[in-house]
Amino acid sequence: MNVGTNRGDAHAFKLDTLLKLVDVKGTDGKTTLLHFVVQEIIKAEGSRLSASSPSPTRTQPNALHDDLLCRKLGLQVVARLGGELGNVKKAASMDSEVLGGYVSKLARGISRINEVLRLNEELCSSKNSSGSLQFQESMSGFMKMAEDEIIKVQAQESVALSLVKEITEYFHGNSTKEEAHPFRIFMVVRDFLSILDRVCKDVGRITDRSIASSTRHFPVPVNPTLPSVFPRIRALRPESSDDDGSSSSLSS
Template sequence: MFLKLLEVVLKTRNRMNVGTNCGDAHALKLDTLLKLVDVKGADGKTSLLHFVVQEIIRTEGARLSGTSQNLDDAKCRKLGLQVVSGLSSELTIVKKSAAMDFDVLSNDVSKLSRGLVNISEVVRLIETQGLDESRNKFSESINRFIRMAEEEIIRIQAQESVALSLVKEITEYFHGNCNIPLEVRI
């Protein structure tokens, strides 16, 4: 739904700027969304945000009802409104994500990795002292833990790479070029 909202904003922006050098934009900046409330219609009350939401309600309602004509406008609006109201629940994860600091998370994963190396060294020292039955069980148990933890850290590091590439992709989508440093927080 958020992607549809952005598409409608971009199309509306392009339509409003037909004939200018801004009339064929392929991306928009996030601060453009803040301006939707400021742009008012001829009545001075209706904002561009109202128009965008109404347009999404209309098109989603028509899509869900299976008709492109306004045969039952009330039914279409009701269906479209249900879809648009789901945007709030879609964006709840954004708030949680915004509170997460990627650098801190990355440093924590590095610390865990270094900690596993330290644990491995301690286990090797214990093993060099000769293994009785209790040390052997401890060594086997810790080595299983280390293998599982290393696999998990590798999985987390792979997800970290995916997250960075998604940040880059989103940055390109909103800003129209990839020369913007990844440190830019969205």
């Protein structure tokens, strides 16, 4: 990446750059670089969708209207991105330390219950109580299932943190700088999706207004079978120099 430049051999780029797309604004102070990017994406996506699905024919073709409808189709694709990445938004609201703490508490709780059951087993053996033995057997089955579940949860936690580290290194290059906030990458995506949603609404309003305007201004078709009115106008118009002179003298 960036081979041959002073920033060559780059291994990644920070997703934080996405948040800066709204910092570059147009001369109106409202349109941003992200607006332009979204416009280009919806244009490409709309053309792709229109090409794959035949559109109904109209008696009055309007290229501008068709282009706006294509853009609206493409906008629907871009606007769905926030919903498709809904789990990313949920992950951004989580704290990895709190999550790890919950798993540790569960593991410690299982250990303490095991200790209580061990003491209860010794007590049941000395008293030879049938009720206590039945309770011991029931709890032993539950503990076996609970220990297996805790092991699975701990394994899933380890795999999840490993994947987060991998994706952080893929985009940011060095995950050690993010160790204090391992889930920060999800926060960046969440903030970008919020900005993208706002931009999509802006572009959608502009597109809807343009579609409404284009439907009110269809081009009037010229029917070659209708008689032309232009020869009659030319016939009524004085064309000879004598007529011009006479008309000028009358005017004087």
